[in-house]
Structures are given as structure tokens and as C-alpha cells.
Amino acid sequence: MAFPCLDAIEMRTKEIESRSMVNGPEPSYTTGAHKTFTSKTPMLLDYGGILQEFTIAYETWGELNVDRSNVILLHTGLSASSHAKSNPDNPRFGWWEKFIGPGCALDTDRFFVICTNVLGGCYGSTGPSSIDPADGERYATRFPIMTMGDMVSAQFRLLDHLGVEKLYASVGASMGGMQSLAAGVLFPERVGKIASISGCARSHPYSIAMRHAQRQVLMADPNWNRGFYYGKVPPHLGLKLARQIATVTYRSGPEWEQRFGRQRADPSRPPALCPDFLIETYLDHAGEKFCLEYDANSLLYVSKAMDLFDLGAEYQEVIRKQRERNKHKLSPNHVEELSEQSASQCSLILPSQPYTEQPREDIDASTTTDDGSIPPDLVAGLAPMRNIPTLVLGVTSDILFPAWQQREVAEALKKAGNRRVTHVELGEDVSLFGHDSFLLDIKNIGGSVRRFLEG
Amino acid sequence: MAFPCLDAIEMRTKEIESRSMVNGPEPSYTTGAHKTFTSKTPMLLDYGGILQEFTIAYETWGELNVDRSNVILLHTGLSASSHAKSNPDNPRFGWWEKFIGPGCALDTDRFFVICTNVLGGCYGSTGPSSIDPADGERYATRFPIMTMGDMVSAQFRLLDHLGVEKLYASVGASMGGMQSLAAGVLFPERVGKIASISGCARSHPYSIAMRHAQRQVLMADPNWNRGFYYGKVPPHLGLKLARQIATVTYRSGPEWEQRFGRQRADPSRPPALCPDFLIETYLDHAGEKFCLEYDANSLLYVSKAMDLFDLGAEYQEVIRKQRERNKHKLSPNHVEELSEQSASQCSLILPSQPYTEQPREDIDASTTTDDGSIPPDLVAGLAPMRNIPTLVLGVTSDILFPAWQQREVAEALKKAGNRRVTHVELGEDVSLFGHDSFLLDIKNIGGSVRRFLEG
Structure with missing residues (x-):
């Protein structure tokens, strides 16, 4: 053969x-020409890594208004670049080409849209393929572990640089839908509205x-x-x-x-x-x-x-304590000790008892978490967003970020006291494309976003 | 790191x-001791391959009655051996240990249960790791492409050898659920009842x-x-x-x-x-x-x-014609020609137009096949089973053989005129284990099978 x-x-x-x-x-x-912003202020990451400096690649569409109040920060999916739409510097079609423009979901007649390549990415932002300024070599797997929170914090450094105090909206789909929520939780005073499309508040198994x-x-x-x-x-x-x-x-x-x-x-x-x-x-x-x-x-x-990614209150607290413990690393005199280095080693930890499954006579389904009850931990974790109007959009045919995850976000926000939650679920009668509907369905996804941002 | x-x-x-x-x-x-049956009569496979001889490994439980009318043929999933249950020759626990035995789903007080390792497997039946008698070397990827139909035909050679004219029932889950249906379509006169658990009538994308x-x-x-x-x-x-x-x-x-x-x-x-x-x-x-x-x-x-695997009438006809074209290969004087050999080569055939997807303004969901309509091709394909009492069992939480596939089988059988179709769907309130429920859920899966076979 x-x-x-x-x-x-x-x-x-x-x-x-x-x-x-x-x-x-x-x-x-x-993916072509883009602007860059380099922060020379060291950044402490959630898991203790330090970037002495970092660069964020970004592109913009529309005009920033005088009081800088019309900014939409658009977050990308896992592998996308800042090139969400063609522009004079780079005429190549972008990954959300038809969702951005005059009269589009993100209306450039009204809004100034910023899209970045995420921290950790490879399209101009600092990531594992970047040169480590400490030794002039590529980071490779010496790059520190990072979180959604780190990515969003890097974006807000860019907003500081651009003089944008408060976003009109934080918008994103897929991983961007995670980030759009993370922005609201980490910087609630700096986000006017949130649209989270086919995202979630925490990853599921x-x-x-x-x-x-x-x-x-x-x-x-x-x-x-x-x-x-x-x-x-x-x-x-x-x-x-x-x-x-x-x-x-x-x-x-x-x-x-x-x-x-x-x-x-x-x-x-x-x-x-x-x-x-x-x-x-x-x-x-x-x-x-x-x-x-x-x-x-x-x-x-x-x-x-x-x-x-986990916006539950307990995990947020773990991260907060971790950052507290590690903040001394930002001191210019700090020298990393061997014990800290070894702590960042990768570990394959098999459970002491391997999983051996036996057939069961009786299976108790009563403890399933998918019964519509919303974990209090998540309600508490999303509480910072209680005053932010939020659109949560899901697609029934999505198997990666299933519709129950968006329902969970919407319900948790409501339980946290948010009275301006819009939850839209596109059934199989309108959207058959699974998770990638957000790239394809201009009418239903784009339309919902446009109406939400107009309102 | x-x-x-x-x-x-x-x-x-x-x-x-x-x-x-x-x-x-x-x-x-x-997986331990088993019986073997070797057929020395050459077998023509659906895609034109020839096995000059082949061996099927099998195990049995219970007693064959005098008129050989109490035989249940149990089909396995992809990687299982014939060792469905412990027995004196091999006390190791089998893959359906608690589903077979006195008073169990397959009641050995009443039935004689046969389980085989499938053709193509590696637990005693002829497969790619077997020695090709033509040259004394392992087949490896010189082994011919085979189908579910080929596997089932090999099993029926074993039944011939054991003098079993008609099965009391053909039972299987997962790939075994495909085979249990294939047995009914290929040998309708030789199958008394069929239980197809978490299976399907054709694979989906x-x-x-x-x-x-x-x-x-x-x-x-x-x-x-x-x-x-x-x-x-x-x-x-x-x-x-x-x-x-x-x-x-x-x-x-x-x-x-x-x-x-x-x-x-x-x-x-x-x-x-x-x-x-x-x-x-x-x-x-x-x-x-x-x-x-x-x-x-x-x-x-x-x-x-x-x-x-596809039990649709059109595909069955394709295979029938193929077998007709290839049956001369069974002649003892046949020498394979070069053109036949090259036809079995593997081919990477990319479509002439790569798939480039564009966002769409309007998406027409009206042509979905998942709207409950049953394709006439499948109704015609399953028609040979119209007189065989059939249990079709599915699990709502199964993502590999989703519940719509079992509904499709049950509906197609009914449309083909089968009035003895039992369709059971285990919802998430009873079975949370997805596809592998058939290995775990003695109460609901085992119970349904037991009641069906008793009736």
C-alpha cells in the first residue's frame, strides 16, 4: 500500500x-503590517513569570473621538492576528472582515475599533518565538506560563498608552469571549459594555x-x-x-x-x-x-x-494570593532563586490510584452540574460585572463552548445582580456551523452584536 | 521547562x-486462552482483497441446546477481544463481565453466547499482525481493506462450522451495534432477533x-x-x-x-x-x-x-457489483494483475477547489438532514430486516454515536415495515457516561437487553 x-x-x-x-x-x-506598542515596565504574570518588557501588535479601524469614549476592544480567538479587517496598510482580508465597517456589527462610522495580537501569540506580540532581551535568544519553552488575565492586562497597558480610560465595549468570540468577560472582571470601571460570543466563564473538561x-x-x-x-x-x-x-x-x-x-x-x-x-x-x-x-x-x-481560565471567585483568590507572593520579583534587585525556577518545571502527575472503572448497578445522576443550577462560586466571581450591560451569545450546535456555558454565564450574571444581561442562543434552525458560527454568520451573530452596541 | x-x-x-x-x-x-476456528476456504472481501485462509478466535458461555437454537452472537467494539467474560480457561475479567451469566442481560442459563475477535483484530483472529501464508511474513499494511460485512461474513463461517443455522439473536454495542445490524441485513434468514446498542446504520462525518x-x-x-x-x-x-x-x-x-x-x-x-x-x-x-x-x-x-460502514441501499449495491466484478479472483487459477494491485494503493485526493469559506449573509437551515426525515435510501437498505424483532438502544450523552443515529435506525426500520422495533433512549437523567455507557450501565443497558431477549 x-x-x-x-x-x-x-x-x-x-x-x-x-x-x-x-x-x-x-x-x-x-499577517502583514500592524502597529506596535512596547511596554518597558516589567510585567508580573499570574503564575509568577516576569516579562521585563513586552510588545503588543495592534490594528485600528474608525476614528478615535475627542473624549476617547468610542473605543471597542476586539479580542481574538486562539490563533488569530490583529488583522481583523483590511485597511490601507494591509489590504488582505481580515478574520472578521465583514463584521467591521460602516454600518457593520462593529460600526466604524461610530466606533474606534482596536484589535491586538494576544500576548503569547506570534503575529507581532511578545510570545515564545520572541527574543528574550535577557540573552538575545528566542524564549521557546523558557517563556513563562500565562493566563487570560495576563493577556487582558497587557491589552490595558496598550489602552493606557493610547490614553483610553474607559472602553465603550469589550467584544470577543471564542477565546475572545473569555477575554471580553475577563476584562469586565479585572477592570470593571474601565469597561462600558461587554459582548461575549461563544465563550465561557471557565473551561470545562x-x-x-x-x-x-x-x-x-x-x-x-x-x-x-x-x-x-x-x-x-x-x-x-x-x-x-x-x-x-x-x-x-x-x-x-x-x-x-x-x-x-x-x-x-x-x-x-x-x-x-x-x-x-x-x-x-x-x-x-x-x-x-x-x-x-x-x-x-x-x-x-x-x-x-x-x-x-476560570472566573470563579475561589480561583481569582488563588491568583490574587499568588501575585501577592510574587510581587517582590518586580523589584529591580530581585534575583530568581533556584527553588523558584524548579517550581516552574513541568510535571506529569498521575493520580496515586489509577482510574479503574467498574460497571455500576445504580447510577446516581442527581448530582450532575448540568441541571441548571449555577455555582455560587461563579456568581461571586462575576459580581464585579454587575453594573456592566452584557450580551452573552451562544450557538446550540457548538460542541467546544456548548450553549450551556453561555447560559451559565448569563444566569450567573443575573444572580450577581446584573439587570442588563442579554442572552441570545442561536438554535439549529438558524446556525448550523458549530463553534465557528462567529466567523460565518453575519446576519445572526453580527446582527445581535450591532443591536446590542447601538442600544 | x-x-x-x-x-x-x-x-x-x-x-x-x-x-x-x-x-x-x-x-x-x-487476552488469554480462547478457541479458534480456521477456514481454509478462500474469502473474497468487499473491496476485492482475498484471504486464502483465515482464523477467528472465539469464546463461549452457557450450553448449546440440542437443536442449536439458543445461540447469541455477541459482537465487540473496535478494540475488544473475544474475552467478554471470565471462564474456566481464562479467569480474567471480561469486557462485558457482568452482562453475561445466569440471570444477566445475556442469560447463560438459557443462551449459548459466542463472542469472536473480529477479522482484522489482533487477539487471535486473522489481521494485519498475522502471518501471510503466501510468504510467511506478517501482513502489515499489505493486509486488504475490509468492511463490517467482511467481519460479519467471517463470523457466519464460524457459525456454519459450529452447525448453527439460525441465531437466536445478534447482539452488540458500538462497532458491535453496527455488526449486529449488518448481520440482519446480510443474513436475514439466519437471525432471530437483533439488539443494536449505541450503534448506527452508517457512520457520520x-x-x-x-x-x-x-x-x-x-x-x-x-x-x-x-x-x-x-x-x-x-x-x-x-x-x-x-x-x-x-x-x-x-x-x-x-x-x-x-x-x-x-x-x-x-x-x-x-x-x-x-x-x-x-x-x-x-x-x-x-x-x-x-x-x-x-x-x-x-x-x-x-x-x-x-x-x-453504510447500510444504505445504494452503497449495498455498489458493494454487490464490486463483489461480482471481483469474484473471478476466487478461481484457483487467478493471478492478480498489476492493474489490480495498483488499484489498491492509498491515495490522498484533495478536492480540486480547496474549501475556502466566506461568511454568509443568509444561512438556509432548511435542508438539514437532522430534521427527523429518514432517508429513503436507508429505509430500502434496512428492508431485509423488516421481519426481525429489533431493539435499538441509544444514550443521549453519547457524542460519537449520537442518539439521533439510533432514532434514525429505529425510524428507518419502522418505515421499512418492521412492526417489532423497540427503541430505547437513555436520557441524561439516567446515563451520564456517553458512548461507554454500554460498558458501565448494567441496570439500564443490561436491563433493556435482558427484557428484549426474554420477550
Whole structure:
């Protein structure tokens, strides 16, 4: 049996090797021209890491008004750049091209829209592929673990720099929907409205499991080399595999049934172990498009930050105490001790009792958390947002950020005393695209956002 | 940052290498003693492959009655062996231990239960790890592509050998639920009753996508070596990763929320890129347990057979014509021509137009197939089963074989004129375990099966 899908991977490795010799070290990532802001004030991260300085890449659309009160901060999904829309400096289509513009969901006749590449990303903001100023080498996996809160704090440094005291709105979908809420919790006085689309207030086990799978397949690629692949062949195979898994979580919905069903790419050929169903070639293609376009280490760090996301009061308190303990690290005289370094080591901790499951005679379903009861911990955690008008938007066909998570956010906000919560759930009669509806459904997603921001 | 999860993989590779030198070639797979049946009559497979001979491993429980009318054929899931229950020859607990026995779901006071390892498996039945009698070498990826129909046909050869003309019932869950239906369609006169649990009549794109992801990560392991790893280090890392992905599809359900939630394995340690959430260590452990217990090539072939499964009339006709075209291969004088060999090559066929998606102003949801209408092609395909009493059992929390697939089977059977269809759907109030409920829920799954078989 021949394996052209593997031949293609081996071919690419060879091509990259020969290119590298001609053009210098791979890879460098960009989606085109953007502005940058560099903060020279050291930043303490939630888990104790320190960035002595950092850069945030950003782009803007519309005009900042005189009192700087018309700013919308748009947060991205995991792998997106600041290039949400084309502009004179970069005419390439952006990832929310048709949602931004005059009369659009984010109306540039009225609002000044800012979009950043997240901290930890690879499109101009400081991340694992950046040079560590301490030694002039790429950070790679020496980059510190970060959180959604760290990403949002970095964005607010940019807002300080731009002289923006208060946002008209914080808007985002997917990971951006996490960040839009985090902004409201961390900086409630500085956020006028919040729109959180297909996001959540804390990650749930299935979503962690799916990101875990992506990280594991990526780290299994020998080219990943424990993160030190810069200047060498990057783990394009691992990244391709990870993207295919991600695509399943982003897109699978009733729409796949219509679009791919059980069609084979070429029914005249016999089945094979390489891709042959149409859905397989689609996933293969999604992986191919991505595997040299994004930094593998950024995927690891940003996806881990998503796993760690939790706006519950208890976790916020853990982080607060941790920051308190670590703030001495910001002192210019601080020298990191060995014990602190070893604390940041990665650990595989298997439970002392492995999970051995036995069939059960009686299964008690009465303790399920999915019974509509909202955990008090989350109500307390979201309390800082009680005065901020909030749109929470979900899609029934989403399997990654399922609709119960947006219901949970909306209900927790209401229980916290927020009387201006708008909860919209797009059923399967209107939106079949699963999690990625936010990229595709201008009418329902865009329309809801536009009406909310106008109001 | 340290990566003990990668250290562990490298360590295992070294251990296997040193073991192999001492004990001879790895790996050999077994779940213990079993009976075997070897057919020396060549078998033509649905896609044109020929097995000159093949062996089926099987085990039995209970007593065959005088007129051989009390036989239940139990079909397994993807990776299970014939060892469904302990017995004197092999006291080890079986995969359906508590569902088989006196007074159990499959009542051995009354029934003679047969369970086989599927064709293509690695627990005693002929599969890719078997010796090809033509040259004395392991088949590896020279093994022919097979289908559910081929597996079922091999089982019926065993029934012929045992002198069983007609089954009391064909029973199975998951892939076994596919096979139990396939038996009814292929041999309607030889099946008295059918129980199909958490199965389907044809694979849907999400399930194909998830199995595709498993195959791709497995084939990406350099140790897979295009299937020729016997006598060498097997692709234990690829198999571990594949099993982790599979476990997500088998188990994720509301129960994970209760059991794992957002717990970290050791909250006192900082987060890391290796597993640290409890759900991650659980998945890691599931992968560890499996990675040397099952043959990687069997996973590829059997999971592909699941993708190809389709009981629709059109596909059945395609297979029928294919078999007609290929039946000359059974002639003892047949010599395979080069054109036939090349036809079995694997092909990566990307669509001529890659999928580029654009946001849409209006999305028409009216053509969804998930609107409860049952495709006439499936009604026609299941028509051979119209006189067979059938139990179709599904679990609402199953994401791999979602409940709409069992509803589809039940409705299609009714439309085909079957008046003895029992459809049971276990809601989230009773079964939270997702797809794997069939292994765990003795009360609801076992109880339904027992009542159906008694009736």
C-alpha cells in the first residue's frame, strides 16, 4: 500500500530544509503590517513569570473621538492576528472582515475599533518565538506560563498608552469571549459594555481534553524538540495534526452532515488509510493551510491559558494570593532563586490510584452540574460585572463552548445582580456551523452584536 | 521547562528496545486462552482483497441446546477481544463481565453466547499482525481493506462450522451495534432477533473525523514505519495519542463535569505543558494502558471499516457489483494483475477547489438532514430486516454515536415495515457516561437487553 499523505509530509520537511539553507532560519510569522506598542515596565504574570518588557501588535479601524469614549476592544480567538479587517496598510482580508465597517456589527462610522495580537501569540506580540532581551535568544519553552488575565492586562497597558480610560465595549468570540468577560472582571470601571460570543466563564473538561490532545500530538513531533526548533525545521506535522483535531471541535455540526455526509473524494478509487472521505480531505487541507502559518509554541501556551481560565471567585483568590507572593520579583534587585525556577518545571502527575472503572448497578445522576443550577462560586466571581450591560451569545450546535456555558454565564450574571444581561442562543434552525458560527454568520451573530452596541 | 511526559515516552522506547533483544521480537497481543476456528476456504472481501485462509478466535458461555437454537452472537467494539467474560480457561475479567451469566442481560442459563475477535483484530483472529501464508511474513499494511460485512461474513463461517443455522439473536454495542445490524441485513434468514446498542446504520462525518484524527496521529509516529514495525519498536507513542483522542469520544459526557471538573492533579504545583489537569492525567493513563496492548495496524484497518460502514441501499449495491466484478479472483487459477494491485494503493485526493469559506449573509437551515426525515435510501437498505424483532438502544450523552443515529435506525426500520422495533433512549437523567455507557450501565443497558431477549 502506498502512503502519499506521508510522502507529502516528508517532502515538505525536505523543502523546508533546503529553503532554510538559502533564506536563513525558518520560521517567521506575519499577517502583514500592524502597529506596535512596547511596554518597558516589567510585567508580573499570574503564575509568577516576569516579562521585563513586552510588545503588543495592534490594528485600528474608525476614528478615535475627542473624549476617547468610542473605543471597542476586539479580542481574538486562539490563533488569530490583529488583522481583523483590511485597511490601507494591509489590504488582505481580515478574520472578521465583514463584521467591521460602516454600518457593520462593529460600526466604524461610530466606533474606534482596536484589535491586538494576544500576548503569547506570534503575529507581532511578545510570545515564545520572541527574543528574550535577557540573552538575545528566542524564549521557546523558557517563556513563562500565562493566563487570560495576563493577556487582558497587557491589552490595558496598550489602552493606557493610547490614553483610553474607559472602553465603550469589550467584544470577543471564542477565546475572545473569555477575554471580553475577563476584562469586565479585572477592570470593571474601565469597561462600558461587554459582548461575549461563544465563550465561557471557565473551561470545562471536554474542551481541556481536546486541547490536551492537540498539545500532545504537537509535542510528540520530534521536530518540536521541546520547543527549541527556531532556525530549524518547525514541527509542521505536529501542528498539522493539532489543527485537524481543533477543526473538528470548531466546525463539526449538523452542517457537516449536509456538506460532506459520507461522500468520498473520489469514489472510483478504493478506500485507503490516507484520507479518502471528503471530510478527511477537508481536515487535511485545514491542517495544511495552518502548519506553517502559526507558531507551535504559541499554540501550546495560548491553549494552556484557555484551559486555566476560570472566573470563579475561589480561583481569582488563588491568583490574587499568588501575585501577592510574587510581587517582590518586580523589584529591580530581585534575583530568581533556584527553588523558584524548579517550581516552574513541568510535571506529569498521575493520580496515586489509577482510574479503574467498574460497571455500576445504580447510577446516581442527581448530582450532575448540568441541571441548571449555577455555582455560587461563579456568581461571586462575576459580581464585579454587575453594573456592566452584557450580551452573552451562544450557538446550540457548538460542541467546544456548548450553549450551556453561555447560559451559565448569563444566569450567573443575573444572580450577581446584573439587570442588563442579554442572552441570545442561536438554535439549529438558524446556525448550523458549530463553534465557528462567529466567523460565518453575519446576519445572526453580527446582527445581535450591532443591536446590542447601538442600544 | 522540564517535560517528564516526553521523558517517559523516550524511556519506554529504550525499555522496549532492550527487552526485544532479550525476549525476541515485540509485540504479541493476547487476552488469554480462547478457541479458534480456521477456514481454509478462500474469502473474497468487499473491496476485492482475498484471504486464502483465515482464523477467528472465539469464546463461549452457557450450553448449546440440542437443536442449536439458543445461540447469541455477541459482537465487540473496535478494540475488544473475544474475552467478554471470565471462564474456566481464562479467569480474567471480561469486557462485558457482568452482562453475561445466569440471570444477566445475556442469560447463560438459557443462551449459548459466542463472542469472536473480529477479522482484522489482533487477539487471535486473522489481521494485519498475522502471518501471510503466501510468504510467511506478517501482513502489515499489505493486509486488504475490509468492511463490517467482511467481519460479519467471517463470523457466519464460524457459525456454519459450529452447525448453527439460525441465531437466536445478534447482539452488540458500538462497532458491535453496527455488526449486529449488518448481520440482519446480510443474513436475514439466519437471525432471530437483533439488539443494536449505541450503534448506527452508517457512520457520520464527526465520527469519521475523529477516527481520521486517530489514524493520522498513529501513522505520524516514525515507529509506525508504514506498518512494518513487527519485530521492532511498535508505534507506542502514536497508539497512546490515538487512544487519548478515542477516549474523549468514548467518555466525555456530563459525568466528566462531575468527576474531573477543573481539578488539577496537584494544585500545589504550577501549571505545565505536560498533563496537569486531572482530566489530562486520566487521558494520559488511558493512553498508557492501551499503547502496548493492541496492534496499531489493527486499529487502522478496523477503524477504517467503521468509516466505510453504510447500510444504505445504494452503497449495498455498489458493494454487490464490486463483489461480482471481483469474484473471478476466487478461481484457483487467478493471478492478480498489476492493474489490480495498483488499484489498491492509498491515495490522498484533495478536492480540486480547496474549501475556502466566506461568511454568509443568509444561512438556509432548511435542508438539514437532522430534521427527523429518514432517508429513503436507508429505509430500502434496512428492508431485509423488516421481519426481525429489533431493539435499538441509544444514550443521549453519547457524542460519537449520537442518539439521533439510533432514532434514525429505529425510524428507518419502522418505515421499512418492521412492526417489532423497540427503541430505547437513555436520557441524561439516567446515563451520564456517553458512548461507554454500554460498558458501565448494567441496570439500564443490561436491563433493556435482558427484557428484549426474554420477550
